[in-house]
Amino acid sequence: MSIIETALHDVNVTVEAQDYQQSGIHAQAEIQAEQLKSVCRALHSFCFFLETVTAVDNLSTETMQGVWFFNHYRQSARFKVVIETGRNNPVFPSIGAIYPGAVWHERETGEFFGIVYDGSKDSRCLLLPEDVTFHPLRKDFKRPEQQIAGIH
Amino acid sequence: MFDSQTAATYNLETVGDQENDFILNLGPQHPGTHGVLRVVLHMDGEYILSADPVLGYGHRMQEKIAETLTYTQVLPYMARMDYLSALSYNQAWVCLVEKMCGYEVPRRAEYIRVLTTELNRISSHFLWFGAFLLDLGAFTPFLHAFEDREKILDLLETLTGSRLTYCFFRFGGVGADVDSVFLKGAQDFVDHMRSHLASYHDLVTGNVIFQERTRDVGVILPFDTWGYGLTGPVLRGSGEKYDVRLREPYSIYPELDFEIPVEQTGDCLARYLVRLQEIEESLNIIEQTIAGMPEGPIRSKVPKIIKPPEGEATMSVETPRGELMIYAVSDGSKIPYRVKYRVPSFANLSIFSKMAKGQLLADALAVLGSLDLVIPEVDR
Amino acid sequence: MIMEITIVRTLLSILGITLVVGLNAVFVVWLERKVAGHMQYRLGPTEVGPAGLLQTVADGLKLVSKQIIFPRSADTPIFILAPIICLVPVFVALLPVPFSENIQAHELDVGLLLVIALGLLNTLGILLAGWGCDNKYALLGASRAVAQILAYKIPLLLCILPIILLSGTFSLREIVVAQDHSLWFALYQPVAFLIYLVAITMETNRSPFDFAEAESELVAGFHTEYSGMMFSLFFLAEYTYMFVAAAIASVLFLGGWLGPFFPGPVWMLLKIYFFLFLMMWFRWTFPRVRVDQMLSFGWKILLPISLLNFLLTAGVMAAL
Incomplete structure (x- = not known):
């Protein structure tokens, strides 16, 4: 039993093993938004470090995937956590209280995708100027030259 | 006020x-x-x-740029993120695409990749060494380190054609073959540094003022390391032996014999010592790759237009600053659907506001220097 | 007749001091850049004049021709006054310095006291500069300069007192004469000599004690907002102050102009530049000390040792 399954023993999620050689990910779990905090607490207590918080915008299926990557210092165990929600006004729970390093990742992903991380202490823009009204990584975002020329 | x-x-x-x-x-x-x-x-x-x-003064939206270019066109952008370890970024991107498409890499190419990446790692650590001592108010070590760094830049210039923002690796190989002149130059550099590194310790490490300025300053406790996702020398200074070259070995690193330096105290001095020891270990690696350099082709045949199959992949490499992970999603077209760069400086900087609290201004700048930040990498 | 001689003498003294200040600045800046260069695998200036000797002149011309920028929120009178207050005292402090038995601008019975008192005015100039230009970095730099003043000034005085006990005079000329028939005072007072060396490095704001202008922390410290000629006045004051401090050190501890073979002024200048070279060596080798470390070093180490040294000297003198 891998350390990921050991860590998540008490949390009711299904961990699917992945092809590490092909994808570089050891295991993946698709969970519900309410479960994220308990998953993170379990991982934190097993010394998993947070690699990144990001998202994938799927225009074709009208979904927004929140993606969290964890890894372990003592053994190779990359773990991907996915939460899927609708593209319009996506909200994910913030894990800044458990992983303090997540606050910056959430600020960045939030401004790029227009995602609200519920319960975050700090939701200011991080890399973009504070007055931007667009979210550049959303797939329906048009760059200025595209808007002017009317190309898609 | x-x-x-x-x-x-x-x-x-x-x-x-x-x-x-x-x-x-x-x-x-x-x-x-x-x-x-x-x-x-x-x-x-x-x-x-x-x-x-x-943050954000050097922000260029690299992830959006990657979503508008083909896989090949993204490669030169790698060097623009962390301009001090461009080859590590090169390696991350080419390995990611090779992993997604299943390309083979000839062994000679792998050796050349490791050789040049480790040279690049040393040059990055030299620049950090100079800049860190500059933060502490000593100017001379900066130029001593630059003198040696110049030797690496000259060496890599003969091979890659550029001095800083290298775009040298190719999918399935490298851009140019090494000749005996380059290998001799690299070996001479290793011999020179072996003896010359002692002068760094004489000039800086043993200095009382330096020790007073760095010991017990900016201590990172082990408990904070995984909460903030620290990696690289910043983490290894706090006693955790985590190195991507060791945990998730890529390229020919499993075959090489090298140590991962670790210090336990977690202060600026520990991070300093870890990096200086890493220079020595990189010299070892370089020597081994020169000795074991196999004959053979430097590039395998890859298609002109690269279209990875639908799916996702991650690739992480150890840059001089820590773990770089690239997460890419492909929709089967020649343009990446989504690229995420997980950069080490970003996570390492996020702990700064916690460390700076209650410090003297002079100490805070020493801490900032000891984190070894490259701002274009943080901002992307 | 006496009146006229006095006027001529005064004019000559002013001319002489101005020449010394100007030539010293040109030479010391050149020397510093050369020393730094050779310590860092470089050559230093080579282009202007023989071996780059006129580089400083070119730099000076550039600085003079530059615009002086007055910050809008600066307190302009104080802003202008600060570099002048920094520079003038070091001019005056050169008055009682003897370069040989008979080359001295003005013999004063209390020459040493005058130099010490004028040395304090330098810090006033720094404080005014930091306060007047309404810049937070400058203010921090100035407050550091003021905070450290007692930490080095008291040990400095306690190092000078044994010399006064040994020579029995405050006149710089007499102190040198007192060393003529005995050993140089550095050999009688090695501890005082070393502490004096450290203290003048602190006093002249030189690295490793340069936190009033600590570049990596405070951009340029107290002179952040100064440009052009006003900046170069600070620069000039710093290098002249170094010259004065080195001259006093050679008078007090190394027998001033005394020495075999060469004439007096040559020996005096050799000793002065020996001290200046030492200060350059410190600067280009050491990292910067932290402010609180310097303060505790001054108060907890330099002060007790120099006090003990003084009491011991006084005790031995009384017993003899």
């Missing part, structure tokens, strides 16, 4: 008697922040009550 509205904008704690406090804007143009980092400090005299790093 203290303005509570500014404090609220910048996430500064408004504690205690604010009559004598003031807010200091450190950067974006400041000699101590090495680039366009801005830190808003709430200070009481020389002491920092709270600090809030403000």
Whole structure:
């Protein structure tokens, strides 16, 4: 039993093993938004470090995937956590209280995708100027030259 | 001098008697922040009550750029993120695409990749060494380190054609073959550094002022390391033996014999010692790759147009600053659907506001220097 | 007749001191850049004049021709006054310095006291500069300069007192004469000599004690907002102050102009530049000390040792 399954023993999620050689990910779990905090607490207590918080915008299926990557210092165990929600006004729970390093990742992903991380202490823009009204990584975002020329 | 509205904008704690406090804007143009980092400090005299790093002055939206270009066109952009370890970024991207498409890499190419990447790692550590000592107010070590760094840049220039922003690796190989002149030059450099590294220790490490300035300054406790996702020498200074070359070996690293230096104290001195030992280990690796350099082709056949199959993949490499992970999603077309760069400096900088609290201004700048930040990498 | 001689003498003294200040600045800046260069695998200036000797002149011309920028929120009178207050005292402090038995601008019975008192005015100039230009970095730099003043000034005085006990005079000329028939005072007072060396490095704001202008922390410290000629006045004051401090050190501890073979002024200049070279060596080798470390070093180490040294000297003198 891998350390990921050991860590998540008490949390009711299904961990699917992945092809590490092909994808570089050891295991993946698709969970519900309410479960994220308990998953993170379990991982934190097993010394998993947070690699990144990001998202994938799927225009074709009208979904927004929140993606969290964890890894372990003592053994190779990359773990991907996915939460899927609708593209319009996506909200994910913030894990800044458990992983303090997540606050910056959430600020960045939030401004790029227009995602609200519920319960975050700090939701200011991080890399973009504070007055931007667009979210550049959303797939329906048009760059200025595209808007002017009317190309898609 | 203290303005509570500014404090609220910048996430500064408004504690205690604010009559004598003031807010200091450190950067974006400041000699101590090495680039366009801005830190808003709430200070009481020389002491920092709270600090809030403000990022984005060098932001170029690299992830959006990657979504508009083909896989091949993205490659030169790698060198523009962390311009001090361009080859590590090169390696991450080519390995990722090779992993997604299943390309083979000839062994000679792998050896050349490791050889050049380790040279690049040493040059990056030299620059950090100089800049860190500059933060502590010593100017001479900076130029001593640059003198040696120049040798690496000259060497890599003969091979890659550029001195800083290398775009040398190719999918399935490398751009050019090494000749005996280059290998001899690399071996000469290793021999030179073996003897010359002692002068670094004589000039800096043994200095009482240096030791007083760095010992017990900016201690990172092991408990904070995984909460903030620290990697690289910043983490290894706190006693955790984590190195991507060891945990998730890529290329020919499993076959090579090298140590991962670790220090236990977690202060600026520990991070300094870890990096200097890493220079020595990199010299070992370089020597082994020169000795074991196999004959053969340097590039395998890959299609002109690269279309990875639908799916996703991650690739992580150890840059001089820590773990770089690239996460890419492909929709089967020749343009990446989504690329995420997980950069080491970003996570390492996020702990700064916690470390700066209660420190003297001089110490905070020493801490900032010891984190070895490259701001274009943080901002992307 | 006496009146006219006095006027001529005064004019000559002013001319002489101005020449010394100007030539010293040109030479010391060149020397510093050369020393730094050779310590860092470089050559230093080579282009202007023989071996780059006129580089400083070119730099000076550039600085003079530059615009002086007055910050809008600066306190302009103080802003203008600060570099002048920094520079003038070091001019005056050169008055009682003897370059040989008979080359001295003005013999004073209390020459040493005058130099010490004028040395304090330098810090006033720094404080005014930091306060007047309404810049937080400058203010921090100035407050550091003021905070450290007692930490080095008291040990400095306690190192000078044994010399006064040994020579029995405050006149710089007499102190040198007192060393003529005995050993140089550095050999009688090695501890005082070493502490004096450290203290003048602190006093002249030189690295490793340069936190009033600590570049990596405070951009340029107290002179952040100064440009052009006003900046170069600070620069000039710093290098002249180094010259004065080195001259006093050679008078007090190394027997001033005394020495075999060469004439007096040559020996005096050799000793002065020996001290200046030492200060350059410190600067280009050491990292910067932290402010609180320097303060505790001054108060907890330099002060007790120099006090003990003084009491011991006084005790031995009384017993003899």
